[in-house]
Every structure is written in C-alpha cells, then in structure tokens.
Amino acid sequence: MLKADNLHYVYTSGLIKTVKKTAVCGVDLEFFPGETVAVVGESGCGKSTLAKMLVQQLAPVSGEVFFNGTKLTGMSWKNLRKFMGKIQLIPQNPDDVVDPRWTVEKSVAEPFVICGGFSREEISANVDALFAEVGLSAEHKTRYPHELSGGELQRIVIARALALKPELLVCDEATSMLDVSVQAFIVTMLKEIQIKRGLSLVFITHDLEAAKAVSDRVLVMYEGEIVEEGTNVFDRPLHPYTRALLDAARYMSLEVLVPEEIGELPYGFSGCSYYRLCRERTDACKKPQKLQDVSGRLVRCWKSK
Amino acid sequence: MSDVLLKVSDVSVTIPTEQGTVHAVDNATFSINKHEVFSLIGESGSGKSILGQAIMRLLPLNAMFSGKVELGGMEISALSEKEMQKVRGKIVSSIAQNPYLAMNPGIRVGTQVAEPMQAHLGMSKEDAKSRTCQALKYFDITPPEVREREYPFQYSGGMLQRAMVAMGTAANPELIIADEPTKGVDVLKKRNIAAIFQKVASKGCAFLLITHDVGFARAMSDRIAVNYCGQIIEIAEKEPFFKEPLHPYSQALLDAVPERGMHPIPGPSPSMIEVPEGCRFHPRCPNKADRCLKNPPVVEINGRCVRCWMYA
Ligand SMILES: Nc1ncnc2c1ncn2[C@@H]1O[C@H](COP(=O)(O)OP(=O)(O)OP(=O)(O)O)[C@@H](O)[C@H]1O
Ligand SMILES: Nc1ncnc2c1ncn2[C@@H]1O[C@H](COP(=O)(O)OP(=O)(O)OP(=O)(O)O)[C@@H](O)[C@H]1O
Ligand code: SF4
Ligand SMILES: [Mg+2]
Ligand SMILES: [Mg+2]
Numbered sequence: 259m260l261k262a263d264n265l266h267y268v269y270t271s272g273l274i275k276t277v278k279k280t281a282v283c284g285v286d287l288e289f290f291p292g293e294t295v296a297v298v299g300e301s302g303c304g305k306s307t308l309a310k311m312l313v314q315q316l317a318p319v320s321g322e323v324f325f326n327g328t329k330l331t332g333m334s335w336k337n338l339r340k341f342m343g344k345i346q347l348i349p350q351n352p353d354d355v356v357d358p359r360w361t362v363e364k365s366v367a368e369p370f371v372i373c374g375g376f377s378r379e380e381i382s383a384n385v386d387a388l389f390a391e392v393g394l395s396a397e398h399k400t401r402y403p404h405e406l407s408g409g410e411l412q413r414i415v416i417a418r419a420l421a422l423k424p425e426l427l428v429c430d431e432a433t434s435m436l437d438v439s440v441q442a443f444i445v446t447m448l449k450e451i452q453i454k455r456g457l458s459l460v461f462i463t464h465d466l467e468a469a470k471a472v473s474d475r476v477l478v479m480y481e482g483e484i485v486e487e488g489t490n491v492f493d494r495p496l497h498p499y500t501r502a503l504l505d506a507a508r509y510m511s512l513e514v515l516v517p518e519e520i521g522e523l524p525y526g527f528s529g530c531s532y533y534r535l536c537r538e539r540t541d542a543c544k545k546p547q548k549l550q551d552v553s554g555r556l557v558r559c560w561k562s563k
Numbered sequence: 564m565s566d567v568l569l570k571v572s573d574v575s576v577t578i579p580t581e582q583g584t585v586h587a588v589d590n591a592t593f594s595i596n597k598h599e600v601f602s603l604i605g606e607s608g609s610g611k612s613i614l615g616q617a618i619m620r621l622l623p624l625n626a627m628f629s630g631k632v633e634l635g636g637m638e639i640s641a642l643s644e645k646e647m648q649k650v651r652g653k654i655v656s657s658i659a660q661n662p663y664l665a666m667n668p669g670i671r672v673g674t675q676v677a678e679p680m681q682a683h684l685g686m687s688k689e690d691a692k693s694r695t696c697q698a699l700k701y702f703d704i705t706p707p708e709v710r711e712r713e714y715p716f717q718y719s720g721g722m723l724q725r726a727m728v729a730m731g732t733a734a735n736p737e738l739i740i741a742d743e744p745t746k747g748v749d750v751l752k753k754r755n756i757a758a759i760f761q762k763v764a765s766k767g768c769a770f771l772l773i774t775h776d777v778g779f780a781r782a783m784s785d786r787i788a789v790n791y792c793g794q795i796i797e798i799a800e801k802e803p804f805f806k807e808p809l810h811p812y813s814q815a816l817l818d819a820v821p822e823r824g825m826h827p828i829p830g831p832s833p834s835m836i837e838v839p840e841g842c843r844f845h846p847r848c849p850n851k852a853d854r855c856l857k858n859p860p861v862v863e864i865n866g867r868c869v870r871c872w873m874y875a
Contacts, residue, residue: 271717277709300749301721350720350747351663397582397836405580405623408661408743409607409775431720434746437607437775439819443827464721464749467821507750 259458260289260312260345260426265321267307267482281307283482285321289426292456294449296469298503299479305462306350308479309428312460313347314338325426343373343422348432350462352415356403362414363399369421388417393443408435416444420451428460433468445472466492466507478503481531488555496555496562499532530559568769569595569618569738574630574640576610576617583836587613589793591630595738595769600760602772602780605790605816606832611773614790615740618771619657620647634738653683658731658741662723666715672726673699673711679734698729701759703752720747728756732763739763742773757783777820781805789813792833792843799867809869812844842872 267282281304289295297305310316312323314330323330325341349355356365367385370376376384389399392413403411412435419427427448433441449472451457463469469476469492476491477484478500486497495501529544530536536543542560549556550563576588587610595601603611616622618632620639632640639650656679659665666675676698677691686694692711699707702725704718715723724747731739741760745753753776760783764770774780780787787804789797789812797810808814815828830847833839839846841856848855854872862874 269717271713301725301747301752302719306719353661353663393832395831395834397580397585397834400581404664405578407608407612431747435607435743435775437605437816437819438777438821438825439816439828440607440832441775442819442821442825445825446827464747464753465821466750468825471821471825503750506754 259291259326261324262287262312263322263324265308265311265323266319267304267311267316268319269307281482282311282318285479285482285484287477287484287487289458289460291425291458292452293475294452294459294461294473295475295477296473297460297462297477297479298464298466298469300503301464303479304482305479306430307482309347309349309430309460309462312428313345314342315347343369344425346419346422346424346427348415348419348427348429350430350434352403352411355415355418356411358403361400361402362406362411365403366414366418366421369418373422384421388420391420391447392417393440409437409440412436413440413444423455424457425455426458426460428462430462431464432461434464441468466504483531483558484549484556485532485558486556487549491555496552496557497532497559498536498538498561502535502537532559566596566598567594568597568599568635569771570631570633571614571618572631572633574614574617574628574632576613576622576626576628578613578623578626580836585835586793586838587626587835588617589838591795593788593795593798595771597737597769598764598767599786600764600770600772600784601786601788602774602784603788603790603795604774604777604780605788605796606792606812607775608832608835609790610793610835611790612742615657615742615771615773619651619655619740620644621657652679652734652736654736655738655740656731656734656736658727658739658744662720662727663715665727666723668715671712671714672718672723676711676726676730676733679730683734694733695729698733699726702726702729702755704729721749721752724748725752725756728759732759735763735766736768738769738771740771740773743775744772745774745776745779753779777817789816792838793835794843794870795868796844796870797868799869803865803867809864809867809874810844810871811848811850811873815847815849842870 263286265282265285269279269281271277285308299305311318363385366388367381370381394413398410416432433444448459452459475489478486480499486500495504528546530547533539533543547558549558552562571591571593574588574591578585578587591614617628673695677695680686680691680694696707696711699710704710704722704725728744744756784801786800788795791812797813808817819826828847833843842859845851845855850873859870859872860875861868861870864874
C-alpha cells in the first residue's frame with residue numbers, strides 16, 4: 259500500500275560553514291495492508307527522518323513515495339490533503355503536534371476541524387470515544403499539555419493520530435513513556451483496529467522485546483541504510499550489526515563488548531557502512547554492499563550468503 | 564542511621580483543576596541511602612514525576628505540597644526559594660522526562676551542558692567547555708566539537724536525551740533524580756548511561772531513578788518502589804522483588820512485559836481525582852475481598868513494605 263523508492267535525505271545546517279549530514283541513504287521499502295512492521299536501529303540512524311519522509315512532513319532529497327499507486331512526493335499541498343488522514347505519524351516528540359496553548363481536547367478535535375464536514379456534536383462524540391480508546395477520561399480533557407504526565411500526553415498524540423481512521427500508522431517511539439501495562443493496552447487496541455479495518459502499523463522502537471512481540475516483519479537500519487529485513491529476524495539474525503544489537507540487549511547488565519574500532523575511514527569510503535565496527539570484517543567488505551536475498555531475508559552483507 | 568541521604572516523610576501533593584482536585588502524591592514516605600540507586604516504577608500518570616518535582620521543589624505553581632523532605636539532615640522542603648537555588652544543581656540534579664521541554668531551544672547544547680559546571684563548580688568557561696566535550700564524547704555524541712555547537716533541534720531524540728544525562732551528571736551532585744533517562748535511547752547507548760550512572764554512584768552519589776524500563780531498573784537499582792494511583796504500594800530490595808513481587812499490582816505489572824506476551828491489566832486506570840476508596844487497586848485486583856474497601860495498612864515483611872490486606 260505504501261511504497262518508497264530510493265529515499266535519500268541530507269540535513270544541511272550552519273549559516274556560514276555549512277555542515278551536511280546524510281540521515282537516510284537509499285531506502286526502498288513497502289508496507290502491505292494489515293501488517294505490522296518494526297523498524298529498529300541505533301539512535302541517530304535516521305529512523306525519524308525516514309518516518310517524516312513517509313508521511314510527507316519532509317521532502318526527500320531524492321526518491322519517491324507512493325500510496326496505493328499514487329505518487330505523493332512532489333504533490334501540491336492541496337492534493338496531498340486528502341491523503342494525509344490516511345497516513346498518520348505519531349512523532350517521537352509530542353510537542354511537534356500538540357499546541358501548548360490549546361487544551362488537549364482541542365488538539366484531538368483539530369483533525370476533524372481541518373478535514374471538515376463534521377458537526378459540533380459529532381466532533382465532541384468522536385473526541386470522547388478517542389479519549390476512551392487510549393485509556394484517558396473526561397478529567398484529562400480540559401487540561402493543557404504541560405498539565406498531563408508524560409504518558410498521558412503521549413496518549414493524546416495517539417488519539418489524535420487515530421482520529422481520521424488512518425490506513426497506515428507510523429508510531430515513532432509512541433509508547434516510550436508508558437508503563438508496560440498501558441503499553442500492552444495501547445498495542446492491543448491498535449491490533450484490534452488492525453483486525454477490524456486492515457490498518458498497517460509501523461513501530462519505530464528501541465525496545466527489541468516489544469518489537470519482537472508485536473511485529474510480523476522487521477527492518478534493521480544502520481547509518482541511514484536498511485541492513486536487514488525480513489521475518490524472524492530476532493530469532494536468526496544474519497547481519498553482524500543485528501547480532502551486535504541483540505547481544506547488547508540480552509546482556510544489559512554486563513560489560514559491553516565493543517569491537518576494536520579502527521580509526522577514521524579514508525575519505526569517500528564506499529564499502530560496508532558497518533565496516534568500522536564490524537567484528538567479522540575482511541578486505542572484501544571494503545566493496546559497496548548491496549541488499550542480498552538470503553532465502554527470503556534481505557541482508558546487506560556478502561557473508562550472509 | 565547516618566548513611567541516609569534523602570528522607571521523604573508524608574509528602575502529599577494535590578493539584579486543583581477545573582474537574583476537581585488531582586491527588587497526585589499521597590503520603591509518600593521512603594528514604595534513600597548514600598550510594599544507593601533507588602528506582603520508582605509504576606503506572607503512567609500515577610504521580611512519579613510529580614514526586615520527583617516535589618523533592619526538587621519544581622512543582623507546578625498551583626500545586627499544594629505538604630510533608631517533609633530532608634537531604635543530608637537539612638530540611639530542604641523548608642528552605643526559601645533562594646536557598647533552594649543553591650542546593651539545586653549542586654546537591655540535587657534532575658534529568659527531566661521531556662528533553663524538548665527541559666532544554667532551551669535557542670541555546671547551543673554545549674552551552675547548556677556546561678552551565679551547571681560553571682555555576683556550581685565555579686569552573687572557567689574554557690574548562691567547562693573541554694569537560695563538556697569529554698562528557699558528550701562519553702555519551703557517544705560525536706564529533707563533540709561540532710555537536711557542542713549545535714542546537715537541540717539538530718539532535719535526534721535519543722541524542723538529546725543523552726545530552727540531558729550529560730548535563731545532569733556534569734556537576735557531581737549528591738543526588739540525581741532521573742526521570743526516564745533512557746527514553747528513546749537505544750540498547751547500546753543505554754549501557755553507556757548505565758555505566759556512567761554506576762560510576763557516578765560508586766563515587767557516592769545516590770539516584771532516584773524514575774523509569775518505565777523494567778529491565779533497566781532491574782540492572783541498575785538496589786531497591787525498587789512501585790507507585791500506583793498516587794501511592795507507593797511496595798518497596799523492596801531488587802532481587803526479592805523480581806523473584807517474587809508481593810503486591811497484586813506489582814505482579815500484574817511484571818506480567819505485562821513483552822517477554823510474557825504483553826497482557827494489559829484488565830480494567831481502566833483509576834481516576835486521580837475521585838480515587839477509589841480503600842485499596843486503590845481494588846477495582847482491578849484479582850485477589851480483592853470485602854476488607855479491601857477499607858484503607859490497607861503498610862505491612863513490613865522481611866524488610867519489605869507492601870500496602871495490601873493480603874499480608875496484614
Ligand atoms: N534538523 C536537523 N538538522 C541537522 N541534523 C539533523 C536534524 N534532525 C536530525 N538530524 C541528524 O540526522 C541524523 C538522523 O536523525 P533521526 O532523528 O532520523 O535519528 P533516529 O534514528 O530517529 O534517532 P533516535 O532513535 O535517537 O530518535 C542524526 O545524526 C541527527 O543528528
Ligand atoms: N500541572 C498539572 N495540573 C493538573 N494535573 C496535573 C498536572 N501535572 C500533572 N498532573 C496530573 O498528576 C498526575 C501525576 O502526574 P505525573 O506526571 O507525576 O505522572 P507520572 O507517574 O510521572 O506518569 P508518566 O509515567 O506518564 O510520566 C497525573 O494524573 C497528571 O494528569
Ligand atoms: S558487509 Fe562486511 S563489514 Fe559489513 S557487516 Fe558484513 S561482514 Fe561486516
Ligand atoms: Mg528518532
Ligand atoms: Mg512522568
């Protein structure tokens with residue numbers, strides 16, 4: 259249903275001395291109706307940037323995004339609007355969407371107002387239902403964002419994203435401020451909607467256990483690239499990076515085993531992006547690595563074959 | 564006991580709202596020893612952050628506070644705001660839940676991280692700057708010389724979180740109140756945070772760790788407290804707690820972790836305005852009986868505290 263081709267994003271910052279930072283580099287992906295995909299990878303690897311490009315909050319430097327065959331990238335704001343209800347992002351930072359000067363009730367009602375065609379009674383009934391859906395009650399409605407706990411505010415953002423019955427929901431760390439029980443409650447609720455309406459769910463998360471528990475398919479990102487993709491990734495990781503990530507999670511309380519890091523790579527190094535830290539590197543890894551199909555799994559490492 | 568660092572006695576916080584009074588913290592009583600890592604876990608919205616803010620005296624302006632907070636024998640809840648300013652940052656430091664709110668968007672990250680070192684350790688600007696770079700490097704925010712000059716919006720979520728931790732631990736305080744220090748931080752970097760917390764703790768600093776990350780709490784803490792609907796319902800040493808949680812809420816909470824299949828606790832979260840009578844967990848408790856409609860006592864068993872009739 260949602261398809262992305264060769265997405266790239268580069269941040270440029272600094273007024274006098276411009277610094278360029280490639281955040282996403284050649285990502286191809288496709289999401290299907292009714293499936294749950296987890297996107298994992300270390301901090302700064304470009305997950306949020308990718309998510310923002312998928313929902314058209316950022317225009318990619320190059321590459322295209324299609325929704326049910328329609329090309330979204332480069333579309334005018336006016337035409338894009340009717341798709342925006344269908345693809346929703348729950349951003350990592352709640353303050354990106356809730357206005358601090360508005361009561362949270364107003365923030366949740368906003369999508370209905372923007373979309374138009376709802377009477378005041380309908381909006382208020384819908385808002386009440388959404389509050390109940392995410393486990394909040396009337397006592398939270400008239401508050402301002404700073405008057406809610408971290409987890410309550412996060413649920414406001416979830417409620418808002420569900421307002422227009424999206425077909426694809428991208429959750430960027432959407433449950434990171436919730437206790438495990440409320441987290442389970444939210445996931446169960448989303449899964450029910452998925453069964454009812456065929457909603458596609460994308461969870462961007464650092465909680466690998468949760469990713470494993472909820473997802474049908476996993477994408478592993480490293481330095482802006484997808485390095486591994488497939489089912490049962492956590493049971494049988496093939497890429498050295500995925501293995502390192504899982505080891506780190508498993509032995510939380512133990513000393514970290516960081517491989518010996520080699521110094522700066524030569525300028526213009528085009529080999530494997532994980533070369534610097536990989537424990538299994540050889541000279542062959544200095545060549546560019548492509549995603550290879552290893553019995554249904556995609557892995558960006560020649561050794562996995 | 565001389566090695567008690569923080570003593571919280573009968574602290575209650577209520578906040579008036581349009582819909583009624585929020586009973587955010589109800590008679591919280593506990594103490595934290597020097598060197599100790601004390602974790603507070605529990606329900607979202609149950610008053611954990613507010614309790615941390617009450618200790619720091621950073622409550623919302625309309626909140627009503629009662630009770631007593633002592634730090635190293637000094638009653639900090641009775642200090643004037645001016646005296647408290649000195650204590651804050653030097654003795655207690657906080658790492659807030661939302662880095663986007665806690666960091667000033669218009670000031671370079673490096674300047675913000677260096678601020679407590681200059682203000683409380685009296686460091687020169689240059690010294691503070693080089694220490695800042697070291698700290699950023701330690702938390703994997705590289706290259707530090709470049710990152711130091713960037714603004715918060717240029718950071719990814721997890722990076723900003725780590726910059727907050729760097730800021731909180733910079734001035735070697737005696738107590739650090741860390742509210743969700745690992746939110747949005749990946750597993751590899753979580754271990755850096757764990758390692759630096761352990762290092763800081765071994766120098767004699769105590770931690771009040773507020774977290775939803777049960778695995779992190781388990782790896783880090785000496786003792787665990789569980790909060791539900793404004794009350795601390797269990798306090799125990801880590802090992803016995805994870806082996807056998809006593810309070811039915813603690814049991815249900817630990818059962819909801821992803822490893823065990825993500826089963827939410829049945830029933831809605833309680834209202835914080837019209838709190839359930841008697842035991843606040845009774846509407847959702849599988850073991851409830853008639854007596855549970857009366858306030859349960861805090862029972863002490865083998866050095867553990869639990870607020871439940873089953874153990875009375
Ligand atoms: N506005 C910006 N200007 C400059 N650089 C940016 C900006 N936003 C993000 N970056 C950089 O882009 C890279 C990827 O950021 P992104 O937010 O996508 O990471 P992420 O995978 O979501 O990480 P996290 O798990 O920490 O949220 C990071 O190195 C970050 O510093
Ligand atoms: N300024 C405020 N005005 C009114 N109510 C408030 C205010 N701040 C917090 N509350 C309420 O107080 C209660 C406790 O909030 P607190 O932030 O301490 O929760 P928490 O345990 O930290 O939750 P989370 O894990 O979601 O961060 C919540 O029910 C919240 O809605
Ligand atoms: S491609 Fe080579 S360097 Fe990269 S991860 Fe695989 S083995 Fe390591
Ligand atoms: Mg992110
Ligand atoms: Mg909180």
